[in-house]
Amino acid sequence: MVLGGGTAGELVAAGLAQAGRDVALVENRLVGGEAPYFADLPSKSLLLSARRGETWELATARRDELTAHLDDDNACAALAEEGVTILRGWGKIVRPGAIDVDGTEHTYTDLVLSTGSEPAVPAIDGLAGVPTWTSDEALSVPDLPRRLVILGGGPIGCEMAQVYASFGSQVAIIESAGRLLTAEAPFAGEVLADALRRMGVDLRLGAGLARVERTDLALRLWLTDGGALEADRILIAAGRRPRTEGLGLEELGITVPPGHGVPVDETCQVQVDASMSPPDGEPPAGGIWAAGDVTGVARTAHAARYQARVVVSNVLGKRWEADYRAVPRVVYTTPTVYSVGVSPSQAGELGIDLLTAGYDLAATARAAVEADERGRVELYADRSRGLLIGAAAVGLYAEEWMSEITLAIRAETPLSVLTDVVHAFPTYGESIEPPLRELAERL
């Protein structure tokens, strides 16, 4: 029984059905989940249209074509072909081994939780009383607001700011931290802030939203730093939390602290709270597993896909331990922000003695060819282990040329090998050579 038919659930269901298991998938909205209809694909489509200078009408037509006009018939047909039974409705565990889907009970031996995540809406005076968007609406409706205020300068806020500003909206971002993309290396947020400001985006960094009020013609927003903004629409992009409520997890002895993911071990098996009273009834012979955003581990589609493969393998009895040391985190703005492995702030928290080497993309021949000098790459090594453990890059196509570094971190490739790799000329990928040499010399 797979609860939630998004990126992770779809892959688990198909994988287990292909292996000959009897699989049912419970889905309350669209089979395929967030990524193909409301998140990854429509956002990347609009960003591409913005880069190409298309009109909003063309861009939304292209987006709606790509998202199949929110029709999941093809996704359902593909799963049915694999032999997966699709159960439409809200699934809720009623006791170990049994799940209720809109009034009908179904039994299972193995259960996979893949219910995804949902936007976190901050409690702000007046916010609940005014019409707001989350990324779901921002990526599916035809409206182009004249003035858009985005709450949150994380990956979603930055991508959406670039989309809407490109098509002519007057955009402001309110970010309570002092910079954009706070989870990443400071230079990443700074380069992106510069790019967004050049497009006319009004960045209110270090300020929170204190209060919202609807006036006759618009929305009026008061900020904690004393500033104010007018908007026609507010987009809430202030983080997402794993969707764990209303699933009946307590029936299985699973406790999830508010805002956290379902706790999983390295095989993606769910950790049951031993201090809770044992669930009533005979437990089923199989296990409880989880994959995707609901685990709170990495919150990207590629991480969901990875965890899905780990679950399939372990359910089928072939042990596979997930390794999250090199899961990329990408913001598909222009320029792209690509981070992987340990960030400088994480290294600080972990007490790692970090050695950093960086290089400006402007110094590459490719930057001259592209006439685009924006960006920088930084590589992070663990001084005590003599290994590359993290990297961040801001630059055109960084989502493509940084894969090599991702492999190097995951494979723990020695710096002596990395410095011996030849890169094609003229590419942005050459930019990693000088910092690699610097790290090799200093370690």
Ligand SMILES: Cc1cc2nc3c(=O)[nH]c(=O)nc-3n(C[C@H](O)[C@H](O)[C@H](O)COP(=O)(O)OP(=O)(O)OC[C@H]3O[C@@H](n4cnc5c(N)ncnc54)[C@H](O)[C@@H]3O)c2cc1C
């Ligand atoms: C705007 C935006 C842009 C993004 N861009 C990218 C990107 O470019 N690259 C990237 O890697 N990641 C991106 N992400 C993140 C990515 O979308 C998620 O990590 C991914 O969708 C998670 O997949 P999932 O299977 O865990 O959850 P989901 O795809 O959300 O699937 C969960 C499914 O479970 C269903 N469900 C939940 N509870 C129940 C229930 N009780 N009963 C029945 N059905 C239920 C839901 O309806 C949903 O369909 C983006 C996210 C957002 C919001």
Ligand SMILES: NC(=O)c1ccc[n+]([C@@H]2O[C@H](COP(=O)([O-])OP(=O)(O)OC[C@H]3O[C@@H](n4cnc5c(N)ncnc54)[C@H](O)[C@@H]3O)[C@@H](O)[C@H]2O)c1
């Ligand atoms: N390209 C991608 O892979 C991609 C793209 C978009 C989203 N995602 C996933 O979706 C997740 C959620 O993205 P997100 O950008 O919503 O969340 P986030 O948690 O990364 O960023 C939210 C930002 O909002 C700010 N914030 C929170 N409350 C605020 C308030 N009241 N006022 C002002 N600022 C406030 C936070 O300081 C933070 O910087 C990400 O963690 C990411 O994994 C991935």
